Amino acid sequence: MGMMMLAAGEGLVFAVIGVAVAVFLFIAMYAATRYKRCPSNKVLVVYGSVGGERTAKCLHGGGALILPLIQDYAYLNLEPMTIEIDLTNALSKKNIRVNVPSTFTIGISTEADIMNNAAERLLGLTEIDIATQARDIILGQMRLVIATLTIEEINQDREKFLGLVNQNVNSELMKVGLEVINVNIRDITDESGYIDAIGRRAAAEAINTAKVEVAEADKGGAIGEASANREKQVLVAEQVAQSNMGQKQAERDQRIKVASLEADGIAGEANAERAKQIAVAEQNAKAVQGKKAAESKQRIEVATLEASAVEGENKSQAEIADYKATLEERKAEAKRRGEVATANAAKDVLEAEKQQELARLEKEEVAQQMIEQRKIEIQAEAEAERQRRIAKGEADAILAKYQAEAEGMQKVLEAKAEGYNRLIEVCGDRKDLAPSLLIIEKLPELVAEQVKAIQNLKIDKITVWDSGSGGGSGDGETVPTGSTGSFLRGLMGALPPMHELAQQAGIDLPKVLGQVADTKSSDAGRTTFEAVPVADEES
Structure with a gap:
């Protein structure tokens, strides 16, 4: 029994160790998949929750462990x-x-x-x-x-x-x-060619400077050469003169020594002595003459050499002056070309600035005019829109007014029709009562229209021209004979007879409005209608 429990315990331990190893291996493999290395030619960007206030963490080289769910990564190329x-x-x-x-x-x-x-x-x-x-x-x-x-x-x-x-x-x-x-x-x-003009000017200046340096070198060489030739000629002349002088001195010494030996040989003879003296004197005279001739020849040769040297110097100076004049002319020509190029460049610059200024002014003026034109168009469109809206509003108001009037009239007519229907229903079998009632309703308006005919008459200002005869009604009744009463009576007879209108409509007016009676006209012999009021008194 103990052995079995021991074996079971050992198996459990091995199982736990196996599970732990498996979990460790799984975590290691997963971490290996989440660990990202950064190549040298890229930048590793880790974004998400990277800590602090930063939005991303950048790495150049090395690597980083990308936490799952809260982090991700991307690369930036450094190429x-x-x-x-x-x-x-x-x-x-x-x-x-x-x-x-x-x-x-x-x-x-x-x-x-x-x-x-x-x-x-x-x-x-x-x-x-x-x-x-x-x-x-x-x-x-x-x-x-x-x-x-x-x-x-x-x-x-x-x-x-x-x-x-x-x-x-x-x-x-x-x-x-x-x-x-x-x-x-x-x-x-x-x-505009401004840079080319600058280059040409610099090249011209460099060429002119080089020419001046070459001329200066040539001048120095010519002067040095002439000076060397002159010194050579002077030294040669001096050496030739010294050589001639030494030769003459040697010849003179030789002759003196010979004369001395001859004078010593003639010891006893006076003639020999005198001849010796004469010979010595002659030799001395010849020696002096030869010396003077050598000096004269030397001076002539020296003068000739100096004249040749001066001539060479003058010729060299003339050539140098001629070269200087040519150089000055070339420098002046180069300077003139440089100034012309500069002036042309400045002219091109001014022309470009002029075109630019004209373009700017044209742009500003045209833009301003276009703005003003657009303002006018907008104002005109706004005014036209305002007028259209006003006209539309007035038209809508007029239309609404007429629609309201039409609706009101329609309502009135519908109300009247309804009233007429109810009036006809009330009358029942007495259909003749409906027109009577309607005419009675309109009587105030009819009376008002009749009154309008005389309402502005001033009775006290009326003058009636009459023969004074009274008149009768034709049925035995006496009518007033006053002129005013006759005038008013005739005026009322001239108005539309109310009783005749009512009779044509089949209506009997109330007695308070008078009666309709048949009368015979004595002069015309025909039947007429006369409205006789109940109380016909002269006012």
């Missing part, structure tokens, strides 16, 4: 990108437009802060998108740099120009995580 910038019509400091085609080599920086900028702004973009953003930034900064420099500074001091371009472009590219690796300015040209 350089070459961007061709064809910058044209960039405005320089002196308002001269230049073309500066260049090639920029850029890449993502490996500095910590700049890598974070690249992770925030370039992660997930293609190389074409990154190159497009960089091209826009480079173009803007190059135009800004060119606007602060003159053509001479751009063309002559390329190092300064490249330094400014590198500084400005690099500072802006770093904001998106990029840096400039290399800048190559291929050429600098302008449409």
Whole structure:
């Protein structure tokens, strides 16, 4: 029993160890799959929950363990990108437009802060998108740099120009995580030819300077050569003269010695002595004469050599003066051509500035006129729209008024029709009562219309011309004979008879409105109707 329990315990221990080993191996394999290494030509960007206020963690080289669910990773490529910038019509400091085609080599920086900028702004973009953003930034900064420099500074001091371009472009590219690796300015040209004029002027100045230096060297060589020839000739003349003088001195010494020996041989003879003395005197005289002749010959030869030297010097000076005059003429011609080129360049610059100013003025004037024209059009359209809306409002108001009147009239007519229907229903079999009631309803209006005929008559101002005879009614009744009463009676007879209208309608009016009686006209012999009021008294 104990052995069985021991064996069971050992099996349980082995099972636990096996499970622990399996779990450890699984965790190790999973961690190995989640551990990401960064190649040397890329930047590993770990994003998600990276701790602190950072949005991403960037690594160049090494590796990082990517935590599941809360972190993920991506790579940024560090390979350089070459961007061709064809910058044209960039405005320089002196308002001269230049073309500066260049090639920029850029890449993502490996500095910590700049890598974070690249992770925030370039992660997930293609190389074409990154190159497009960089091209826009480079173009803007190059135009800004060119606007602060003159053509001479751009063309002559390329190092300064490249330094400014590198500084400005690099500072802006770093904001998106990029840096400039290399800048190559291929050429600098302008449409006005100002740079070519500067080059031609510099070449002309260099050529003129070289010509002046060559002339100076030629002049020094000619002068040195003439001086050397003169010194050579003088030294040669001196050596020849000294040689002649030594030869004559030797001959004289020889003759003196010979004469002395002859004088010693003639010891006893006076003639010999005298001859000796004469010979000595002659020899002395000849020696002096020979000496004077040698000196004269020497002076003649020296003078001849000096004259030849002076002639050579004069000839050399004349040639030098002629060369100087030619050199001055060439310098003046070169200076004139340089000034003409400068004037032409300045003329082209002024012409370009003139065209630019005309274009600017035309742009401003045309733009102002177009703005004024657009304002007038907008005001006219607004006024027309206002008028249309007013007219539409008035038309809508009139239409609403007529619709309201029509609806009101329709309501009145419908109410009247309803009233007429009810009136006919009330009358029942007495259909003749309905017209009587309607005429009675309208009697006040009819009476009002009859009253209007005499309401403005001033009775006290009426003058009646009458024969004074009274009249009768024809039935034996006496009528008033007053002129005013007769006039009013005749006037009432001329109005539309109310009783006749009622009789035509088949209605009997109340007695308070008078009666309808048959009368015979004595003069015409026909039947007429007369409205006789109940109380016919003269007022």
